[in-house]
Amino acid sequence: MSAAQATVAARPRRRSEVSERRLAAYLVSPSLIVIAIVAAYPICYAIWLSLHQYSLIHPGLSRWVGLGNYRDAVTSSEFWSATKITFIFTVISVFLELVIGLGMALLMHAAFRGRAVLRAVVLVPWAVLTVGTAMMWKTIFDADLGFANQVLQALHLPGGHTVWLGQNGYAMAVMIFADVWKTAPFMALLLLAGLQVIPDDVYEAAKVDGATAWQRFTTITLPLLRPAILVALIFRTLDALRIFDLPFVLTQGSNGTTTLSLYAYQQLTQNRLIGPGSALAVLTFVIVMAVSFLYIRLVGGNIRALADET
Amino acid sequence: MSTEAVAQPAGRTRTRAKARAKVGKGPGRGGQVLLWLGVILTIVFCLFPFYWMINTSLKTGAELSTGHLFPHHPSVDNYTSIFKNSDFTTALKTSAIVAGGSTIIALTIGSFAAYALARLRFKFKFLILAIILSTTTFPPIAIAAPLFKIWTSNSIFGYHLYNTYPGLILPFLTFVLPLTIYILTSFFQEIPKDLEEAALVDGATRFQAFRKVVVPLAAPGLVTAGLLAFIFAWNEFLLSITLTSSANRRPVSAAIAFFTGSQQFEIPLGTIAAATVTITVPLIALVIIFQKRIVAGLTAGAVKG
């Protein structure tokens, strides 16, 4: 499956082609070796672990269960609950991040002074340590002493006594909010770069043709932004599917916030169920890979283009 | 036919004001107000939690449980106590070593791979790129448990890698390396080929051309990739808590999550805030200085279409 090769130039290149291949091999192999050691091998080992059970009562004893752990996982309500929660979180947060990010990008694209300041400001959420901000959100949304409730009460708005992190739905809302805060700016930057390549004359021409602002947005901006949007979507979706830090710090998974990664982690570390826990980890991996393949089908052209551009 | 003559849109949306602004004539007055509203909202949205963190870090004792917007008795006690706390300073050192180490390794071998992918012709290029990129999608939990077992059971040259620097640097490469390859490949592609061709004509080998011509030109790309990789590694949490257990090998993200507080505070909120601010300020400074580069790096490939 070699990519479309450029036609060979007039000058005979056979020897340098071979040496090119050899050089390429030398250059690429360190990376591939590292990836094989730290990514491929552990995944295979995780699959191996998931096919066994390790005794909690007799240390060192293990037995082969084949796909037994997987069967237990897919018949357990906790697994499906975690999957559902993960997908709900992903869909909502990625959608919000896209919309808010797009809004911010359009804002920053405005031709006015202070754009540099805005760009710097927008990078702050992304630069702050994730775990640190998660702890801040936890205290801001504390039911009794948190800032959020204090503000709501001071303004006499409803919901000032909500137990944010102790109620189904609300806990998820806080998690989504925390994630959107951190990554909408990231999306904004990705989209801004996409906006900036759209030449102004396209808009001029459209204006001349009488298009309204909204029409210009939907027929020019959005389609031309499509590649940027897709790349941003891929990265964010895959990140959201793997979310761990936020539920771990905010709720430890209570009240409908146990995501797949957190569920697998708890089985592995709190319960020390290495076999079942590994099966869950592998299932999480499979789900994330499946989604990424779906995306690649959509965006596959970009990667091919990258590969072909030599 | 001038745009100033266009009437104000009825239901004003930010996008409409924006679209008009793009044309360069600037938004009308209503749009201008909306614009500034949007700007203020954005600034508050982005900066308020960070401000809140600074606010909290300057509070002590009972005031920590109040919602005061400004500390009534600001004090730097939290900061002095975290720096006296050797666990925190050690964690800083560990994070620097681990994030820095993995970044440097990734930049080195990643730039080799990126050059090959960008410049050379060879078979399976697409497959290799796909493999490398797919590694970025690995959920850390999938490699955390096997790595824990491997690091604790098997010794390499007599060393168990659990709770060591290499024990973290290596797994970090799982996501740091593909990221740098992805960014650097785009950067290398943008460097015009003629410079290398010229060097080759002058008798340099491919590798010399790479070292002497391409790398200096790609320096901005390397800085960008390095910065992004460093930030991602800095933030890593799951592997950090799974593959370490003692305070002197724990990176800062894990240390903060397990802060017991260096004083007899019931809930070490002030110190956690101080710690987070301390760590974040240099990062923010770096990010602001290099913002153009960072954006270029993040969008590499996105804009290519």
Place this chain on the structure above:
Amino acid sequence: MNKKLASAGAILACAAIAAGCGSSGGGSTGNTVAGVGSNGKTVTPDMAKNAKGNVTWCIGKDTTGAFSQVVKLYNNQNSGVHVKLLELPTSADQQHSQLTQREQAKSSECDILGMDVIWTAEFAAQGWLRDVTPAINARKSEFIPATLGTAQINGKYWAVPFNTNAGFLYYNTSKVKKAPTTWQEAYQMAKTDGGLGYQGARYEGLTVNFLELLYSNGGKVLSDDGKKAEIDSPQAQQVLSFMQQGLKDGAVPKSNSTWMEEESRNAFQNGKVALLRNWPYVYALAKQAGVKFDLVPLPKFGNGQPASILGGYNLGISTYSKNPGGALSFINFATGPAAQKKFFIKSSLPAVITQTYNDPAVKKAQPFAPELLKAVQQGKPRPVSPVYPQISQAIYNNVYSALSSGTSPKSALSKAQSQINKALNTF
């Protein structure tokens, strides 16, 4: 392009074929702690005599400073052993994770493991603790017998009791005029006098709180032979409905579902609740904060007998410790009269040796000492089992679901029962 998918599929397919049809496998051996006793690293009293070197004591956060004081006292004796205190997070679950992670990695970082009593069986089963039977036997008469029960598995002792614990009901005397004698009365008072708080977050503390009511109502978690779960009973449903009702009609604040020990203590000290179920450690801190309060042993549920759950911490010596003698030397000091008195007075950490309760200084500082001694002597342990974490999770996950999400007691308890049975049959 789908080569990767294909190869991944191939791996799984090969594994599936190799696996044959589903789980084969040896039978599980029930919940006997069979792994215990196999590491053969016994600690005898004379090992402590001429011990030298460094010892690290790993235990959860010291909220009152007493731990570091005792460590300093010991180090000042200059016996040749130097002890370092390594504090783990406040949350018991995180302490558990950090200790198990180190032991799984065979780390020698922690010589002395400060374990919640409920982990002792689990750690012993995994071979992480040294047999300390000779060391205990040399001083057995000093300890309160019930506390030794938490460290004894299969006839041997695997840890030394460090402090014990039994819950009490604190009440703010400016709001609540007389102490309630039943839980029903307490909740009634809470409705009018300012609320009742306990540990309602989704963690081990909730198991304790639930069991205190359950045992008093005559319910059980396991059958008498310990082989199956009996938690889905009318008594348990009654208790769970009662707790649910407390939240519904405002006797217990809704934020209770996020409270562990510290949060509930703060709520009591800040006046958010007028009644509080918590451990004795609150006594010293609340007194310091100037709150006007009193405390009584836990009330009974309806017509049942009052019940208290035995809590506390044991000190185990890690199998991988490089200085077991030094560890024992410090443990003897920390469980000796001087240190136990200090812990009791300064941090309200109930002593495990009987003589402390008779010390006049202790009786003066902790006037409730006699009741505490009685509560401990009559305290019931939580199920002693190497799979206790799973049993406890089955309880607290489902109780939490009933309290926080409104799941019906019947379905919550039947789910808990099936989960506990599954845990008991863990391989």
